Amino acid sequence: MMLRTATNAIIINLAFTDIGVAGIGYPMSAASDLHGSWKFGYTGCQIYAALNIFFGMTSIGLLTVVAIDRYLTICRPDIGQKLTTVSYTLVIVAAWLNAVFWSSMPMVGWAGCAPDPTGATCTINWRNNDTSFVSYTMTVITVNFIIPLAVMFYCYYNVSVTVKRYKASNCLDSINMDWSDQMGVTKVVPARITISNQLPMTASSAPLNP
Template sequence: MFLNAAFSIFNNLLVILVTMKYPNLRNPINIFILNLSFSDLLITLCGTTIVISTNYHGYFYLGEKFCIFQGFAVNYFGIVSLWSLTILAYERYNVVCEPIGALKLSTQRGYQGLAFIWLFCLIWAIAPLFGWSSYGLEGVQTSCSIGWEERSWSNYSYLITYFLTCFIIPVAIIGFSYGSILRSLHKVKIEEQGGRSNKEEELRVVVMVLFMVIAFLICWLPYTIFALIVVINPTLYISPLAATLPTYFAKTSPVYNPIIYIFLNKQVRS
């Protein structure tokens, strides 16, 4: 977790500083990338750095209130990152596939998108504070998150709804957007070259998209599967170590998000 925090803080701070330094990077679509880095940095500062200390002590020694704060912060900033990736995919689809009919992404529309992301995600983050599910210790008891191991109908209903709005819908939008982008680019390449496609360039785009989708699934799929297992089979015993792994996978996203979405970007590299 120390290595996770070190790489995450370095990568995301670098993205934020570079974006702030060069005005040409502050275009509407990069607003979402900057937002992604900001929320990923907050995940690390409010979650991972705390876990380093509690892992060292061997238990969550900071008390119940701090546990609730950590669970809320990691949940909130985590789904902000998730929906930033989703809106980013959709806006890229608009730029590539709907250049004429789509509403152009202006700075104002970009900020409206950010407002939607932060307010929408806040609803899901504060719900456990008001009794719909809860925040508590997880796994090996050194970190806190949504109490997805809790066996109650309140928790089950929250997890099912959370699964639909914060996994199924984002995955569907991302899959549709990047799938449409690949088909559109393939069609354009063939038209430009008289029926022949540039296989090398097309392969590069395919690999880039695959990296994005696979990284997204590595981060969120284990967490989702474990939460659904609890709902489907409430009597199943899950060992503390097994219950910890999904949350650690989710905490790796701030490390590889900047690499995939920023450093593989030609404009940012130049």
């Protein structure tokens, strides 16, 4: 049995986030690095930072969705098989909308973006260590890093336990799914999490205080 189209849709959306970072973020950063300072002005800085936050947040959200999908497919097939294309569409859209919200907040006054000390990139203004910056950063880290990381750990831990249990009992063949394909995706995604882009706001190693 082929992998469900819904699972493929999540992975395709995840690929678009990588294309966005590679196609928009890296060229601007490389050009500024060669120039020796940020060369795209204030507006370019805001756009660059917003897009990197946007694609980074979307990537984290989609990775969380994939983890939940793997958990339901392998550990709770009774629930996973009941999910419809509409269900998957809604969670994919939610991941993109969540990223839209958090990437737009610095542009409307919650925290702010500025070139980092190297001048090669633009990110959250770490040097403006005020209440707005602290509240935004702490909220984003909680909502878009700690919680997704906890969900992914829970899902993949249970997937690992379930697979080991099935292997020990030699009953993989009795499960109604193509385990070759399913386990292939399940193994690839944790590797994708490992090499995934870091949370955009933590990309700079500059100190909080000037």
